[in-house]
Amino acid sequence: MQTHFCHCSCNTTCSTAFTLMQYYIIYIYIFFRVFSCTCIIMLISSFALFPVIFPYIQVYQRKSKMKLMFRLPPFYLLLFCATQALGVTIDSVPGFNSDGVIQTELEKTVSLVCQRDSGSEPQADEELVWLRNGALVSLKEGNKEVRSSVCVTPVLYADNGANFTCHLSKNVTFSASIILDVTYPPQISGSEEVTVEEESDLLLQCDIEANPPVANTSWTLNGEELDLAAGGFTVTNDGFKIHLLVNKVEKSLHEGTYECSAYSNKYGQHTKTFHVTLTEKTMKFPLMPIIAGLVVVFLTLLLAFASRWKKIAKCCKKISK
Structure with missing residues (x-):
């Protein structure tokens, strides 16, 4: 039976306006009839190549039933096969x-x-x-x-x-x-000795970075959980480090053994101990007022010496005679 390219020259009109459903039928036909050997091509990429192979699609009519034939030159078959590159x-x-x-x-x-x-x-x-x-x-x-x-x-x-x-x-x-x-577990362990003066600020730090992150953290003083509200304690936690700040420490309230604990669901509990000792506050002399006082004394002596210089000079002359 004679076949024709779809140039609308058949006895029955050939329409080039394929519907979207006909496109999908063409792609599936190409996949199973042409590339069923070893060449596998993604159907999505064929949208870009359809205008290239469209002129080679033939249509013929037999008993009022439209059928499709594909005549692809070896060049295009090679082009499709070449797209299956190494991964x-x-x-x-x-x-x-x-x-x-x-x-x-x-x-x-x-x-x-x-x-x-x-x-x-x-x-x-x-x-x-x-x-x-x-x-x-x-x-x-x-x-x-x-x-x-x-x-x-x-x-x-x-x-x-x-x-x-x-x-x-x-x-x-x-x-x-x-x-x-x-x-990895939180990197807190061992102990540390800390000495501070009374009425100064105390800052303690624990590294709690872990993967997976720690589930919870806590601070204790002498074995009892800290009362943050009553004792003037401030705790901050950024997920990597946990800080305990105590303002104006007092020996009766804040001296003792502090423990920082971090609990990991994977690695369990890890603890670091701080032994905090408070010393009596020492009197500190302000340096600037002392320097200012010395300068004033020096200038006063210098002026006094200058004002009596003439009298001293006369006395020296009399003695020399």
């Missing part, structure tokens, strides 16, 4: 979750391996590239081709939230990323 994937020890997050702890080791997806041969001089938070990671020769590995050891505080990305050197759109989630 990259990352494997890790320990593994990552569905969000691409690796959970680890301080002083541990994290191994990352990036490799090309199986497929055609890579382009000439194309390598695998690693980035850490956008900064290039230095790799040894031989660790950049089909497979590339990066080892993070030991894991540090600074690695928490670090983003590692692997991509092809000539096509950054083909990339894979993971994020490190480093868990």
